[in-house]
Amino acid sequence: MEATREIYWNIDHGTVALMYLMALAAVAVMVYGFRERIALWQKGKSLDRFDHLQQRLAHFITDALSQRKVLNVMQGGLPHALLFWGFLLLFIGTVLVMLQADLLAPLFSVNLLSGDFYRLYSFVLDLAGLAAMLALAALAVRRFIIKPAGLETSSADVAIHLLLFAILFSGFLIEGARMAVTEVRDNPALAAWSPVGAVFARPFLGMDEHLVRGAHKGFWLLHLLFGLGFLAVIPRTKLRHLATTSGGSLLEPHEPTGTYSAIDLEDEHIEQFGASVVSDLSWKDLFDTDACMQCGRCQQRCPAHLTGKPLSPMKVITDIGELAGNENGKGLVEKVSRDALWSCTTCRACEQICPASIEHIGKIIEMRRSLALMEGEFPGDEARRACEAIEVNGNPFGLSATSRGDWAKGLPVSIIKGKCDADILYFTGCYASHDPRNRKVAESFVRICEAAGVTVAILGGAERCCGEPARKLGNEYLYRMVADSNIEAIRASGARRIVTACPHCFNTLARDYRELGLDLPVEHHSTFIARLINDGKLKLKPERFTATFHDSCYLARYQEIAEEPREVVRAAGIKLVEMAAFGKNGFCCGAGGGRILAEEKLGTPIVDERLRQARQTGAKSLVSACPFCLSMFEDGLKRADSREPIKAYDLAEIVARSIDRK
Known part of the structure; x- marks a missing residue:
């Protein structure tokens, strides 16, 4: 017998027509729901995340199909990926049925679902459905029984799991009823290619055929309602992350990691610095609130959260999302809380682990900017005093700027007076300049350079704090002040290469200062020393x-x-x-x-x-x-x-x- 089956077996034409009308209605409800979400995102400021579109699309497709990010987050990653792949294959299978019934057969008299292709089709979809059910069961055990710390569960999560299970289970009941009548007895060789369906067919084998056909049609209608209901509720539930989580890969920043938007402090038309209401954030920030699946992985990695601070990166995102639904979106800082904002160390552990490519830290920095620049607020008086000392003395200790190069006395280091003729300009940083413990590090680095035949120069009193700590606290004004001063001194020195032992100085000089016009190679002392060793120097x-x-x-x-x-x-x-x-x-x-x-x-x-x-x-x-x-x-x-x-x-x-x- 030919390996094929009747499309829409046991379903009359009127029911099929009704199916298409209901499907159109469900899609219309889904589209309208997403239009509402897009309108919410548009409350945020403009931001170009569609440059290099071809590259973005390739990245998006690769991430979505491979589920790379989901698999990299350890617990629950594999079941989640299997659930996605299973439903993707089942969706492709449904599309092929529609193509066969509505295009290939009536217009071209072609039966795609026949022969070896149909056998493979049946086998793959059977396994896909089974894999999806097992993955769903594993995720349910993890969420409802194991209950990992930070994984919040609500009645909506229960409903979503039941809906997905109902779609899969009813689909196998439909297949079992059909196979009991058409394949298990009449074509057992073909039935073998649907092993899961054959198991579901067994309860129907002893029943009257009319009862089986009636049950099949009832299950078919239930499956249709479950499937269309699933489409309709996607934008109104956490299921919208099916689109938005993968969309995060499309909208990721293409700037170097940790690049944060600068403020044009000279723009007299700006009335608000930072974010105090939802509309002060970008549209991508609001998109992120829909991309969050509330898996809790970010807070499981957050050092502040793990040591008892009132910061959960996940809650920051959900709080913004809740506030975005309000008409005015005011009270952003109050909603998230000051203690949570000031607890962040900007370590990026949350962003690295997030499978949805959510940018937590940029939002926190924007709210800190509002606190620092608009309200003059700091995490404590000691931080305020440190910033005042940076403004006056160029270092957070309040020590004289002229003493910044004192650590180098007696060492083979030249303090630049005119043009730099040394091999490297060593950007010492505040701690190596003034802190007795870290001065030993600077001295050790100079001894290393001396042994390798590398000459070293420093800016001495012309060097100021790089400004990174102040900037991360939201004080963009202070950052720009010291940054401009440092860039002027570096340019005047004529230095050709900069090396620093501080990763914060390194990141700031190499990336942030480049935005301000400093175009010099900057290197951290770890890679510099590694190259000296590898080169035999x-x-x-x-x-x-x-x-x-x-x-x-x-x-x-x-x-x-x-x-x-x-x-x-x-x-x-x-x-x-x-x-x-x-x-x-x-x-x-x-x-x-x-x-x-x-x-x-x-x-x-x-x-x-x-x-x-x-x-x-x-x-x-x-x-x-x-x-x-x-x-x-x-x-x-x-x-x-x-x-x-x-x-x-x-x-x-x-x-x-x-x-x-x-």
Whole structure:
């Protein structure tokens, strides 16, 4: 017998016509619902996220079909991807049936669903339906029984799971009833290609054919109602993330990671800096509130949330979404809460793990800008004093700007007076210039350069804070003031290359200053030292001990530099023992986002949790490559239990003491 089947078996033409009318109505309801959502997004400011459209579309299609981001988020990723793939194949199968019935057969007398293609079609769709049901069951167990921390569940989630299960189960009942009449007895060889359908056919085999046909038609109508109801409710429930979550890949920023929009401070027509109402955010910010599936993965990675701070990146997004539904959208900061906003370290752990490509930090910075620039608010008086000191003295410590180069006395370092004739301009940063502990790092870096035959110059008193901490606290005015001063001094020096040991300075000079016109190669000392070693310019006499390495968020996540520092550590003879969270999946020290300038008054110190993770490795040395991280570790170690000693070092210190003096 030919391998095929009758399209719309047991369904009369009038019912088929009714199906198409109902389908049109369901699609119209869905389209109208999405128009309402688009109108909500349009409350936000304009933002161009459709440049490089061909590249964006390719990225979108790849991400959507591969479910790459969903699979990368660990728990629940595989079942979610299987559910998507299963429904996608079932949708394709439905489209092929419609093409066969309404186009190929009546117009071209072609039967696509026949022979080997039909056998494969039946087998693939059977397995797709089974995979989708198993995946749905796994997700239901995770959500309703295991209940991971942070995964919020409501009655709507129960309804959605039941609706999806009803669609799949009724589809197999339809197939089982049809196969009981047409295939299981009459064409068992073909029935074998629908193994799941054959199982569902067994209960119908002993029934009267008229009863089976009646049951089939009833199940068919139920399946139709479930399917069309599913389409209609997509834009009005969390199911809209089927479109918006994948759409996040289409609308991702193409600027370098961690690039945040600058403010034109000279525009006299701007009456509001930052975001105090929903309409102050961009339309993409509001789109993100619909893309969020409330999976909780962002807050499961958030160091502030995990240490008892009132910050949940997920709740920031849902709060904005709730407020966007209000007519005026006022009270944005109050809705999210000041404590939540000031708790963020801008580490980007939330954005990295988010399968929907949601941009949490830009929204937080916009609200901080409103607090800092419009209300003069800071996370504490100590942060206010630090910013005032940066404005007056060029550093958060309030020390004299003329003492900024004092650390270099007696070292082979030249302070630039005219034009720079050294190989590199070392942008020292505030901590290496003024903090006694971090001065040792600067001294070590200079010794490394000396051993490698690299000449070093500094700006001395002409150098000011890079402005990054102030900018992350929302004080764009202060950032621009010190940035313009630094750029002027760097240009006047005639320097050809800049190296800095601070990832915050590195990220700011290499990316943010470029927007302000500084076009010089900027490098972090970890990659600079790695190249000196690889080029044979720096010879090391390896020491032998075990250490663990802490990744600065502004290196690993913002600049994707994680392996080079480890290469340097290994070259120094150190055996690395990794913490559970390392590399791009590392854990913040708590100093980012301007938090280095503010006291940590809520929850437990983030650095204490990171030190606990370091101790679990059994290593006695903790190596990092950031002055902020080193300062946080030193402060944390003063509070630590002396029975578990561990010492903190910068990468440059480890290398400097390993230099082969011969």
